[in-house]
Amino acid sequence: MLDLLLWLLGYQLVGEALVRGMGWQMPGPVMGLLLxxxxLWLRRAVPAALQRETPRFLGHMSLLFIPAGGALLAYAPMLSAHGWQLALIMLASSLATLLATGLVLKLLLRGRRY
Structure with a gap:
């Protein structure tokens, strides 16, 4: 598991350094994920450490929702005042994401035979 964490944290660090160095308005972890x-795309293969440890790591991803749950409690007054607007925004953005993903998939699979 240490290998996987080193891979992920290393790419996050490089992404953070690149974003801050270039002055881009983008989160460093997102740049790290793109890197x-x-x-992985250029190698055309997944290293053994990532392939072996990723399923075990994904089993613990629910721990990342603990800070979000704390934020829900901290912002409870704002959520009760503007909850329906936030729910509408989340619904609209989810539908837009679903439609965009479907269109991209349709474009990518356009010339393929099944």
């Missing part, structure tokens, strides 16, 4: 994806 990791690019590396």
């Amino acid at each position: 990791l994806f690019s590396t």
